[in-house]
Amino acid sequence: MNILTKQLFDKEEFELGNNPIDEAYEDLLIKANDGDSRAQYLIGCFYYYGRRVETNHSIASNWFKKSAEQNLVDAQTILGYQYMYGDGVNKDIEKAIELLEKAQAQGSAYACFLLGKIYHFDSQKRNRFTASGYYVWAIEMGSTEAKRYRADMYMDTGDYKEALDLYVRALKEGCVESAYNAANIFEYGRGCNVNNELAFNLYLHAAQNEVMMAQHNVGAYYYNAKYVEKDIQKAFEWYLKAANQGSAMSQHNIGMMYYNGDLIQDLDVALAWFKKSFQSGYLNSERFINEIEIILSEDYIKN
16 A cells, blocks of 8 residues: 555545445445545555455546546546556546646645655656655645655755754654754764664664664664663574665665574575575675685585
């Protein structure tokens, strides 16, 4: 479930009359087929989430299109998102912009934020000034996510105090990813004094809320006895959480723990983790893969 559809779908009361919305699917479908734009949007959400029906983002997009054609702002926003990422439809940035501009004109802060992301990151549309403008506009409209991404732009230019202000504001509004970003500022003293106590607690907050790199960093704090006492078991547990989310660095570090015997030495297990890390893009693991394979080879044992 992505952030956009979670926000749009979860904000519904999920009631039709006195019935829970899951039980109202059939009634909504009748209304959707009769042309009701809100019902069409909600049926699209059922397909997007796989509630009462099998998940199918392509079918979802067809319902969103019907609703968006009737100028429903939520449908325009989610359909714009789908075109932006090729999610259930062929990726089409121009269509995404067209839909998101319509939604933004109707007051959708999230659509405005997504327009900022397009001009921030899309290789064909990249324009820092335009991206910043949309983020600022989205912030004024109440977008928490825009605060975080505008802060990222401040980080890129070294405006750390402005970045921290926005990260803190986003964090107070529930953006746990901003806790990770703020922690990074305090860990490395970017525009402020180094504060590992604050950095660790911010990383921990983000890590407990499933932010992958925060989990990795909490593991590193425990492994390196940075602010906290060295605790190999806790380090392993946090690295494992991040590794299971796909962190190549955490996968590598777990390999190192088995390679060095921090918990127990097991070269076969170490090799498996190094291979996973290398496949995830962490090239430093290759050297250890080669070393272990030599050690474990029959020729090495015989000699």
